[in-house]
Amino acid sequence: MTYEPLAYEFDVAHMIDAMVLMFGFQLLYQRRMQSVLRSFALQAVALAAAAAWQAHVQRAPHLYATAAIALVFKGMIVPFALNWLVVKLGIHRNVETALGIGPSMIVGVALVALSILLVLPVTGKATALTRESLALAMSVILLGMLMMITRHNAVTQVVGFMALENGLILAAVGAKGMPLVVEISIAFSVLVAMILFGIFFFQIRERFDSLDLRYLEYYRGDRQ
C-alpha cells in the first residue's frame, strides 16, 4: 500500500528543499569564516526539517532518525567543532576566494540550471515531488563542489565537502528513503572524516604556517 501525498505536503517538502538550497547559496555568499560555519549549521537544520517532513509525508518513521542525526551531528557537533578549530587556529577572519563572490554565485545559478536540465529527462516517469527534490538535491551537491573548488582555505573546503554530503542525504530522503544502517554509517564516517580533517589542519599548518592550500600545490610541484 503506497500513500499518496496531499498537494500541500508536496509544497511544504518542496519549500524546505529549496531552503536547503538557499543556505547552499548563502555558503557561497559569506565572507567570514564564522558566518560560513553558521550558514552550514542552518543548512543542516533545514536538512533535518526536510528529513522529518519526508518521514511525516511518507509515513516512514526511520527517517525521523535521519533527521535527528542531521540535527545533532551536522547541525550542532560539526559546526561547533569547526568553530572551535577556527578560533584555535586564529583564522576566523576573511574567507579567501579563488573566484569572487559575485562570479561564484553566477556559476552557482548556472549549476542549478544544469542539474535541472540533467534531472528532467532522466526522471520522466517519476512523480513531480521526487523530480523536484532530486533536482534541488543535485543542485546542493554541485554547490558543495563549487564551494570546494573556489575557496582556498582548508576549513571552507571541508565545509564544501559537508554541504555536498548534505545534498546526498537530501536526495536520499526525497527518494523512498534509504536504510537506516547506511544512514548511520554515513553519519559516523562524516564525523570520523571531520576528526581526520582536524588533525590534517594542524599538520598542514605546522608544515606550511598556513591553511591556504595553494602552498600544498607548490609543494607537490603543481605550480611553479
Next chain:
Amino acid sequence: MSAIVWQLLHALLMVGLAPLVTGIVRLAKSRLQGRRGPSPLQPYRDLYRLLQKEAIVADSASWLFRVAPYLIFTATWTGAAIVPAFTSDMTLVPAADLIALVAMLGVARFFTALAGMDVGTAFGGIGSSREMMIASLAEPAMLMMTFSLSLLAGTTAPAGIGAFVLKGGIHLDVSAGLALLSLLMVAIAENGRIPVDNPSTHLELTMVHEAMVLEYSGRHLALIEAAGMVRLLLYMTLIASIFAPWGIAQPDEPAVFAVTGLLLFLVKVVLMAVALAVFETSIAKMRVFRVADFLGGALLLALLATIFIYVSEAV
C-alpha cells in the same frame, strides 16, 4: 462610476497614509533601540514645517532643479495609484502592470539623479553615481521577478496576480517564495533602507539618497521627502497585493468588501512597518561596494524563481 471614486480614494489614501507609515517605522526603531522616539505623527509635522519655509535654490541651479521635485513626486504618486490596496475595482488597474510601475519609479529615480548632479556639488554627484549603480542592479532584479510571477499567473498586472493567488492558483510554491525574497531585497535597496543605505544619516561616506537631495530646501524638500514616504508605502502595498492579497475586494464583489479590505490593509501595513524596523535594527549597514553582491543575489534569486517554474511545469 464606483471605479473612479475608489481610484480617487485610493490615491488620496496613499499620500495621506505614507507619512504615518514612515512615522510608525521610526517609532518602532526608536523603541527597539531603547529610545522613546517621536510620535508617529511627526512626519506630518515635518512636512508641514518644510512647506512653510522658504525654498532656497543655489545660484548654479538650472530650471531642472526646480522642476525635478514635482516630477519625482508625481511619478511616484502615479506609481502608487496603480497598485491595488483594498479594492482592485479601480479605473487605472486594467491599464497598469508591474512593468509600467518599474518605469514610473525609474523616471522618478532618473530625475532625482539629474537633480543631484545639477548644482555641481561633489556630494550630489557621488550620490547620483551610487544611486545609478544600485538602480542598474535593482531594476533587472525587479523585472526578472515580474517575469517569473507573470509566467506563474499569466499576467503582469499586480491586480491580476493577486486575483490569481486568491483563486488558489499559487499555493506554497518555491518560485513564488524566491520571487518574494527577491522583491523584499529590491524593496530594501530601492527605499534606501539599512543595509543598503541609511535613511537617517548625513555622514558623507555612506549616504546615497540623502546626498542627492542635499541642496533642496523648503517645499522642494517636502515634496522629495513625501515622495520617499509614498515609495515606501508603495512597495509595502505591492508586496501585500501580490503575496498577501487576502481582503482586497475584487470587481465583482459588493462595495462593503472594500471597507473590510481597507481595515485588513491597515493591519498588513502596520505589520510590515514593524517587521522592517526589527530587520533594520538587527542588521548592520554594508559597505557600498557590497551592495552589488546583495542586489546581484536578488537578481539571481529572481532568475532561480524563473528556472524553478520550468521544473514544476514540465510534467
